[in-house]
Amino acid sequence: MYIRLAQIGSNIVTNNDQVQYYHYQCVNDFLADALDTDIIIIQSNNDIIENACSIRKIPKFRYTLLLSESICDLPCAKQLIDGHWSSLNDAIKSLNIKVNRIAQLPNREQKGSIYSFASYLYVNNGMNIAPERNLSHPTLFTYPILDCFFENQSQNKVIDELSKLKVIQPLELVERLRLCPNCDDAHLNYVDQCPQCHSIDISTEVSIHCFICGHVDNQDHFVNRCGLKCPNCLHKLKHIGTDYDRPIENLRCAQCSNYFVDGEVVAKCMVCDRKHTPENLELRSIYSLSAGSNIEKILFSEDLTEQTAQLGEVVGFKHFTWQLDWALKLASRGLFFASLVKLQFDRHNDDLQKFDKNKELRFKEAFINRLAKQFRVTDIITQKDELTYYILLPCTTDELLKIVLERIHTFVDSIVDEESKYLDIKVSVLSLDKELSIKNKVCEIFEKLI
Ligand SMILES: [Zn+2]
Ligand SMILES: [Zn+2]
Numbered sequence: 001m002y003i004r005l006a007q008i009g010s011n012i013v014t015n016n017d018q019v020q021y022y023h024y025q026c027v028n029d030f031l032a033d034a035l036d037t038d039i040i041i042i043q044s045n046n047d048i049i050e051n052a053c054s055i056r057k058i059p060k061f062r063y064t065l066l067l068s069e070s071i072c073d074l075p076c077a078k079q080l081i082d083g084h085w086s087s088l089n090d091a092i093k094s095l096n097i098k099v100n101r102i103a104q105l106p107n108r109e110q111k112g113s114i115y116s117f118a119s120y121l122y123v124n125n126g127m128n129i130a131p132e133r134n135l136s137h138p139t140l141f142t143y144p145i146l147d148c149f150f151e152n153q154s155q156n157k158v159i160d161e162l163s164k165l166k167v168i169q170p171l172e173l174v175e176r177l178r179l180c181p182n183c184d185d186a187h188l189n190y191v192d193q194c195p196q197c198h199s200i201d202i203s204t205e206v207s208i209h210c211f212i213c214g215h216v217d218n219q220d221h222f223v224n225r226c227g228l229k230c231p232n233c234l235h236k237l238k239h240i241g242t243d244y245d246r247p248i249e250n251l252r253c254a255q256c257s258n259y260f261v262d263g264e265v266v267a268k269c270m271v272c273d274r275k276h277t278p279e280n281l282e283l284r285s286i287y288s289l290s291a292g293s294n295i296e297k298i299l300f301s302e303d304l305t306e307q308t309a310q311l312g313e314v315v316g317f318k319h320f321t322w323q324l325d326w327a328l329k330l331a332s333r334g335l336f337f338a339s340l341v342k343l344q345f346d347r348h349n350d351d352l353q354k355f356d357k358n359k360e361l362r363f364k365e366a367f368i369n370r371l372a373k374q375f376r377v378t379d380i381i382t383q384k385d386e387l388t389y390y391i392l393l394p395c396t397t398d399e400l401l402k403i404v405l406e407r408i409h410t411f412v413d414s415i416v417d418e419e420s421k422y423l424d425i426k427v428s429v430l431s432l433d434k435e436l437s438i439k440n441k442v443c444e445i446f447e448k449l450i
């Protein structure tokens with residue numbers, strides 16, 4: 001039996017009778033061919049992460065032994081490649097370990113990305129998933145392997161879901177980030193500004209405070225040929241502490257001439273242009289990740305749909321429908337009442353092209369996370385599709401509902417400005433009282449909310 005070995009870049013393995021050998025100039029040539037292989041060797045160059053990603057993205061190469069031609073020190077490479085080439089014997093040993101793990105997987109049929117990712121973690125037992133620093137990414141860190149399995153999905157959402165299912169767990173804290181609460185971007189500029197007129201045109205000024213008349217002014221105005229002289233009372237100022245001192249205010253605003261001790265610090269988002277006080281920024285901790293405690297359960301026994309959300313978390317639409325049905329049945333017996341709120345995003349068609357898809361995704365994610373904070377822990381929130389959210393508010397009187405709606409409107413008004421050019425948010429509401437609940441089924445209830 002031959003081992004099929006593909007080499008991309010330099011020739012470091014020579015042909016021998018154990019190996020069926022293929023050589024490619026670059027990863028694209030290899031992917032164009034996409035022959036079944038047992039071992040792939042890629043170059044250890046600057047593009048190693050990108051190249052390994054494009055190989056791992058192809059389902060048939062997810063479990064192939066992928067080696068770099070020499071040692072790769074990047075911590076984030078470990079989630080994509082299996083090590084470096086040293087000898088054919090070593091490669092065969094690693095290959096056998098991998099093949100044995102793969103053989104233990106219950107079945108390889110497609111069950112969705114989470115299942116495939118859990119299988120990947122199972123095969124690569126003990127893998128450490130370190131974040132890659134990526135300055136062009138909105139949150140500055142990404143996990144390349146998540147891009148291979150969950151392409152075009154928000155990594156934060158993916159990580160939240162995988163953590164909840166215990167497919168992954170945090171291993172080590174790598175960084176703590178502050179993000180713009182409006183667009184979830186970490187590209188912030190912290191700047192001092194005038195506390196009175198909020199101009200950033202401020203500068204340090206060395207001043208003098210005359211004890212004789214109390215005059216405070218720029219030091220330049222006190223200096224004359226013979227030393228210091230107050231420009232107001234014309235007294236000579238000889239001794240610091242007796243005749244004069246330097247005030248602790250030393251910042252001057254060029255716009256309004258305000259003179260102050262500390263500037264007001266604001267974080268300006270370089271993406272959406274909003275200014276925020278540092279306390280209002282979203283905090284996010286970036287961890288390296290490892291396989292979670294539920295991997296084997298998920299692969300060998302449990303159905304993922306059995307997993308439920310914690311109180312206060314956004315639930316799946318199926319879960320929500322079940323809960324609404326239960327609420328309606330109780331309400332129709334007069335034992336319960338609730339309100340159902342629908343939030344509908346609408347894109348302006350003509351501006352559709354202008355709104356960047358990733359920006360929209362991040363905006364909506366930041367939106368739903370902050371929206372969730374506006375509700376009680378017993379309110380139930382779901383996202384039906386890309387543009388529709390429902391919230392079930394149990395035991396909410398009309399008066400309370402009014403307050404909640406006001407809060408939603410204030411919240412929506414407070415965040416929508418740049419985005420409002422592209423997205424409208426419509427709020428509609430329905431009271432689930434006894435009469436309505438007797439007459440309508442769940443699907444009819446959803447239809448009543450336009
Ligand atoms: Zn000012
Ligand atoms: Zn004076």
Ligand SMILES: [Zn+2]
Pocket residue numbers: 180181182183184185269270271272273274
């Ligand atoms: Zn922003």
